[in-house]
Amino acid sequence: PLLPATGSYAEAAGRSMPSVVNIYTTTAPSRRERNPIVEDPFFQFFFGDRMPGGRGEGQGQAPGRNPGPGQGQQRPQSLGSGVIVNAQGYIVTNAHVVEAASQIEVALADGRRAQATVVGADPDTDLAVIRVELPDLPAITLGSTARMRVGDVVLAIGNPFGVGQTVTMGIVSALGRNQLGVSAFENFVQTDAAINPGNSGGALIDTQGNLIGINTLIFSRSGGSQGIGFAIPSETVREVMDQLIGSGTVTRGWLGVETQDLNAKLVESFGLSGTSGALVSALVRGGPAEDGGVRPGDVLIAIEGKPIANSSALLNSIAALKPGSIAAVTLLRxxxxxxxxxxIGTRPTRKRA
Known part of the structure; x- marks a missing residue:
């Protein structure tokens, strides 16, 4: 709801802006050439990549800064955003912002700068945690999307096009958006708040100033905001960052199946009563599902007694299980x-359910 008295969002923005940082990464050209994600034009647009001949102030130069000796063309710089999540210096951002970086510099809203190190990254959610050694860091408050509704007002905070910290306003356009084909685990908050190149890894907050998402991608024909932006929900952020801070990696459950969603034709063919469930199209040889008796053609309808709506829901349900645990799997055969x-097995990186 609108804040009382003035109807302004200045108070919410003021609570969160000190926690949102600008991230400048330096990437050796040889490593950059081998990085398909950073080279992907889609990520270049959203990442705000400062490439030779691009829209930066100079070749390989982050906005407002002069490249060091020999760094102009040899060490391209890119920019993104991040969010301070605790006073110990941990910052959450997108994995694609830092994954190819040979050097990372963080600029705080109060003007301080520091070099950062990567604590860990999770390509399956496009989240990463980096750390800086600075005192008196203003950590953001993590909120929840559980009570968010379509139509609720949200604010996006980041560093679009390198112009400096910027706040934009919009609404929640959709919740639980998935099957976009951009990452393994998709449960995005969709918003029409303006998100542009350089916002990647920045904050999406509610009107109380709580973090409800990390801005991660946009759909755009021009490379700029067209009102279709996506943020990783705070629940996923909390789960991933806790594991990355604790061990540097993320461990998830794995079943070892290839599945597809049910449609009307498949429902008729298999004699099913509805389209809920996930059809097993293939098994990983020697994987948990095959060892447990699952067969191609089975329709998985519940895990641990919880109904499975589709393949995406199956993936999330299995990932939440502890490797080595015994799961009750209900299917139609x-x-x-x-x-x-x-x-349940341990999920390899970038694999199916």
Missing amino acids: ERKEVKLSVK
Whole structure:
């Protein structure tokens, strides 16, 4: 809801702006050439990449800064945003912002600058944690999307085009947006708040100033904001950052299946009553599902008693399980319900459910 008295969002923005940082990364050209994600034009647009011949103030130069000796053309610079999540110097950003960086510099809203190190990255969610050694860091308050509704007002904070910290306003356009094909785990908050190149890794906050998402991508034909932006929800941010801070990696459950969503034709073919569930199209040989008795053609309808709506829901349900645990898997086979006990494996990076 609108803040009372003035209807202004200045108070919410003021609470969060000190926690949002600008991130400048330096990438050796040889490493950059081998990085398909940074070279992807889609990520270049959103990342705000300062490439030779691009829109920066000079070749390989971050806005408002002069390149050091020998750094102009040899060490391209890129920019993004990040969010301070605790006073110990941990900052959450996007994995694609820092994954190819040979050097990372963080600029705080109060003018301080520091070199950062990568604590860990999770390509499956496009999240990463970096750390700086500075005192008196203003950590943001993590909120929740559980009570967010389509139509709620949100604010995006970041460094678009390198012009400096900027706040834009919009609404929640959709919740739980998935199947976009941009990352393994998709449960995005969609917003029409203006998100532009350089905002990647910045904050999406509610009207109380709480973090509800990390801005991660846009759909755009021009490279600029067209009102279709996506943020990783705070629940995912919290889960991933806790694991990265604790161990530097993220561990998830794995079933070892390839699945597809059900459509009307498949429902008719398999004699099903609805389109809820995930059809097993293939198994990983020697994987948990095959060892547990799952077969191609089975329709997975529940995990641990919780219904499975589609392949995306299956992926998220399995990932949340502890590797080594025994999961109750309910499926339909030849129009009959079958219950199996399957030992959950450890998910390899960038694999299916």
